[in-house]
Amino acid sequence: MQKLAPLNDRQVAMLASLEKEQEEVSEGDFLAKENTRLDELFILKKGWVIATREEASGRAHIPTVYHPGDVIGLSDVAFTHTPNTIVAATQLTICRFPREKLTDVLRQSPRVSGLFLALSMIDQALMNDRLIVSRRTDGYLRLVLFLLQTMSRLRLMEPRLHDQFYCPLTQEQIGAATGLSGVHVSRSIKKLLELNLIERHKRFFRFADEPGLNSLVGYVDRYESLDLSWLPEGD
Incomplete structure (x- = not known):
């Protein structure tokens, strides 16, 4: 987010708290499946991720391609179930955090909330x-x-x-x-x-x-x- 607007030390530390633990994900692995509850969000550190959805015709559609720096699942938190299947298009490095953590960030920082x-x-x-x-x-x-x-x-x-x-x-x-x-x-x-x-x-x-x-x-x-x-x- 610092690429969009400057942040102070407190705000940077707040965002860094979402990236405490990194993990590797293999190409083809699922981060979430369509019509399931998304209890975690992911910060993409390395690799590409695609959100896929099957049309009524059976043809696959990719509404979103995620790149390093993106917060995966941010557009889905308003829904009880994710509308897309989220899958690793390459080998990934990600940071998981519970969706409740997003509540803490939004409550504590109006500036970071504005950036979201x-x-x-x-x-x-x-x-x-x-x-x-x-x-x-x-x-x-x-x-x-x-x-x-x-x-x-x-x-x-x-x-x-x-x-x-x-x-x-x-x-x-x-x-x-x-x-x-x-x-x-x-x-x-x-x-x-x-x-x-x-x-x-x-x-x-x-x-x-x-x-x-x-x-x-x-x-x-x-x-x-x-x-x-x-x-x-x-x-």
Whole structure:
């Protein structure tokens, strides 16, 4: 959260208390299953996590991809049962904490509470951007937005990240996250390669022309256009 707004020593210590114990999780392991009670939340320290849901047609859908620094389960705590299955897409390092601990943090720090609220606002803006692009007829633009949003999120934790990132997701998983079939993802990647907008090296995506990608979808980096001056200063 310090990547979004400065925190004092007390607030930093409060958040650090949620990360006392780290554990490793193997790829493919479940952190939570759909329609079960989520009694724990998780801070993702390393790796990628996906939230999956099966549509009525039986096709898998991935509404959320989690990256290092994310609080997994934060969007689910308002519900009696989690709406998604949460699974490790790679080997993970996580920190578990009981949902009651979140109550303590929110009660003790208005500033940290405000940052949790800001995260929800950012997530809503990202989803709105996806919805707008999904209404356009050119399906490959969904892939463009997925790549740009992923790069922005990874840069939040690693500002030195330049023009490429490692994507451990399969083409089928990217399709489930963008509403495309695996075949359409493959065709979309090929199209972007032909337009000299990206380069692909195994599972690395490199932005050969980031301004060109931005212009295709009218991209706005939601992590850069923030005004958090309304956050309470101290507590």
